[in-house]
Amino acid sequence: MFADKVEAKDFEKMDPEYQDLVRKVLTIQSDCEIGGPHLYVESMLPSAPTRLDKLIVARTATEEIDHFRKFAHVAGDIGLDVSFVLSLPNQKRYVETFRGEIKTWEDFAVFGCLIDRIGRYQLEEFIGCSYRPIEPLLPDIINEELGHIDYGETQTRELAARGGESKEKIQRALDRWYTKALDMFGHSVSARSERYVYWGIKRRTNAEARQEYIKEVNPLIESMGLSVPDPLQGRHYL
Amino acid sequence: MTQVINAAELDAYLLQVVQALHRTVNYALPRLNDEKEADKALEDCEEILTLVLDGRVADWLG
Numbered sequence: 001m002f003a004d005k006v007e008a009k010d011f012e013k014m015d016p017e018y019q020d021l022v023r024k025v026l027t028i029q030s031d032c033e034i035g036g037p038h039l040y041v042e043s044m045l046p047s048a049p050t051r052l053d054k055l056i057v058a059r060t061a062t063e064e065i066d067h068f069r070k071f072a073h074v075a076g077d078i079g080l081d082v083s084f085v086l087s088l089p090n091q092k093r094y095v096e097t098f099r100g101e102i103k104t105w106e107d108f109a110v111f112g113c114l115i116d117r118i119g120r121y122q123l124e125e126f127i128g129c130s131y132r133p134i135e136p137l138l139p140d141i142i143n144e145e146l147g148h149i150d151y152g153e154t155q156t157r158e159l160a161a162r163g164g165e166s167k168e169k170i171q172r173a174l175d176r177w178y179t180k181a182l183d184m185f186g187h188s189v190s191a192r193s194e195r196y197v198y199w200g201i202k203r204r205t206n207a208e209a210r211q212e213y214i215k216e217v218n219p220l221i222e223s224m225g226l227s228v229p230d231p232l233q234g235r236h237y238l
Numbered sequence: 239m240t241q242v243i244n245a246a247e248l249d250a251y252l253l254q255v256v257q258a259l260h261r262t263v264n265y266a267l268p269r270l271n272d273e274k275e276a277d278k279a280l281e282d283c284e285e286i287l288t289l290v291l292d293g294r295v296a297d298w299l300g
Contacts, residue, residue, distance in 0.1 A: 034291075041287050051276045055263050058283040062259040069252040076245020083248050087293030237262055 002200045005132045008077040018199050019055075019078075021035070021192075022131050023199060026075040028094045030082040032119065033068040035098030037061035038090055040111070043103045056151060057108070063144040070141065074133045096236065097180040106173035109159060112152015114181045114217065115176070120145045121209055130200030160224045171226050178229040181217075183237045185210035247299045252290070259286055 006014055006083050011022070021050050048054040075082045092145050093099050097115060126134045159170040186193060188207035191227070196202040204212070218228045266279030
């Protein structure tokens, strides 16, 4: 297990596999940060229920753009240009979850509750990361993601509590995003996932992170009076 | 190792964008009851966000 810390100036001296994995993770993280606003700004900014909600949509997108900027900066320090992800069509995003569009407030709420939570999980993977320039980014970005999660969770809980059609709509949104959420962790048996852990770039394997996520969100969903969807239904990565 | 020029310029540009968006949102938040002011701020946010999400980096840095 690799236990050293690597600075940007030493990056090119590292094993090619390490360099490849760091480049890959920075590219995917940058793509995921900007992928969120691409999903919801166009539809949700004009149609959120209240002016306050609209401003929160704008602030959330702003923070995600800033997260992209910070990861792009770290990537730039090793000569990696990730700016191409700014203009990627949604259908070409690295992670399937971002290949679509959010068109309902229920979807926006559940996205914050479930998918931004995965954003937090992915960021927590980098705590203690062997590639040292990533770690200083984490406290502020994780703190902002916690705000997105809290807002999404509050909205989801309120929509569920209204009962009737509102509850049915939020359950349907939950059913859609829960599957995508579990898939975001990738294959449980993944050689690459193990190499990330070996090189100290990530802390947990895909399977470990997914299990922890399930343990966190299932009781949360039940506490809202909603049903936990079938964890295997429609999944692409088991 | 030096940062690639494109990334440094992009960083500076996006930082300005993020600061402008935060200023606009923070201006509007205490003025939610002023329909005209809040809606103008939202229009400004939409305009800036649309520009960023178009992702025409070459135009921004040109």
